[in-house]
Amino acid sequence: MTAATDALAAAADAARLAPSVHNTQPWRWVVDGDRMELFAVPERQLTEQDPDGRLMVLSCGAALHHALVALAAAGWKASVTRDGGEPLAVIQAVGHEPADPHDMHRLQLLQVRRTDRRVVTDEPVAPEALEALAAAARRGGARLHVLNRDQVLQLAVMIEHSGEAQRHDAKMQAETAQWAGGSRPDGTGIPAVSLPAETPLTTVAERDFGVAGALAAGGGHDSAANYAILYGEGDERSDWLAAGEALGELWLVATGRGTAVLPLSSPVELDFTRVALRRMLGDVGWPYLVLRLGIADPEHAGPPHTPRLPASAVVSVLPGSGNGAV
Ligand SMILES: Cc1cc2nc3c(=O)[nH]c(=O)nc-3n(C[C@H](O)[C@H](O)[C@H](O)COP(=O)(O)O)c2cc1C
Structure with missing residues (x-):
């Protein structure tokens, strides 16, 4: 063989x-x-x-x-x-x-x-594209819940809290520093060139990696972005594996449609915000990841591959x- x-x-x-x-x-x-x-x-x-x-x-x-x-x-x-x-x-x-x-x-x-942390353009993601992403998540073994306007504002507050809690946790800060910016063993982590040089104007804050970035994030505000929760029926290792397959399939479909995907995992990393995300799902699903979905600026090159x-x-x-x- x-x-x-x-x-x-x-x-x-x-x-x-x-x-x-x-x-x-x-x-x-x-x-x-x-x-x-x-x-x-x-x-x-x-x-x-x-x-x-x-x-x-x-x-x-x-x-x-x-x-x-x-x-x-x-x-x-x-x-x-x-x-x-x-x-x-x-x-x-x-x-x-x-x-x-x-x-x-x-x-x-x-x-x-690739992960694109630039501000998305004013062009909204078409409803049928969102439906295609939800179908891709289902094929992979998970679900996608696209947040409505009120839920996006709740998410913004939630991420503010999870970001704040992580910024004040020295061990978490040290762990992030091992993987983002600066220099580290070849082939791992997120280089500065993949992180925004200045804080992008977003409704929901991007993750603060605590290091200087070098990516031109673009002007404007990401008000046309959609936010969604990737979720599923269980919270066991087999469910997390399926969620990863769903993420891979969703991102493949998104790439084919010119839709940029940015995972935001900090609210899933802390118990209190994970519980709040679960409540947003009406207590019927287990949240795995928050995703920002939007149309990236086609005129300027995005970040290089990590x-x-x-x-x-x-x-x-x-x-x-x-x-x-x-
Ligand atoms: C489970 C998971 C969680 C992630 N969480 C975040 C996050 O909170 N913030 C962020 O900017 N990127 C996040 N990412 C994106 C990764 O940083 C990215 O996939 C990695 O650096 C590799 O780069 P690439 O996607 O461009 O190949 C996450 C990715 C995965 C799969």
Whole structure:
């Protein structure tokens, strides 16, 4: 099964492009013949901001989504077993046929996807685009609740509170400083060039990473932005994994439609704001992530891609699998 091993290793390689909280890339793949296991990496968990591992597992779910898109783009059929434990998921390559151009285009969209923290333009996201994003979230295994005007104002207050609480927590501040701006080991974290040089004018504050950014965020106010909660029926590791797959699928569709996505996770990181978000969902769903959705300025280039760890740091191919180390 050398061809399957190669395809799985290539999919794990492509999955490095997935978004992750603070670009921690908290995943690891083990390829063994025609199957591949996905593990979370607690060494890259944010122990202060994400003590339960919710955002770590969610990030792994986004990587799982990306790996499956890459496999499909190469013409591989796969079966997936998802679990709340370790491994989080097992992908089995089950057959190959000529690649479908639509699947190849989906992989291309992941290759251009990025987090854009610039102020969005005055052009609203079309209602049918919001519906397409909600459908994408459902396909991935979660739900999207787009906030109404009153709820956006409530969210603004909530994020003000979560941001304030985090700014006054020295351990959280130190943890953020490890991953944002400045310099750190190659291939990790959020470089200054991806962070706004000046505080953008927004209804709901962006995350304050506490470091000087270098990204021209653009003038204006993001009053045309939509805010939404990605949520689901449970609050277990298997639900967080599904939420990550949903995020990957939603962001892929958004990229194809020119819609910028900015995750805002601070209200999910603190118990009191997570409870308030849950109340906004009428106590019937569990919030995983807040998303800002908007149309980015097409005339100016967005931020460059953030760095990634090398494949050798996140992908292992077991000896005897047929193609040696990645
Ligand atoms: C679970 C999760 C939470 C995130 N939370 C935030 C956030 O609160 N604020 C922010 O500016 N970006 C947030 N991001 C975006 C990441 O910082 C971004 O995905 C990462 O730096 C990689 O960059 P890229 O998306 O451009 O590839 C989050 C991403 C994920 C997957």
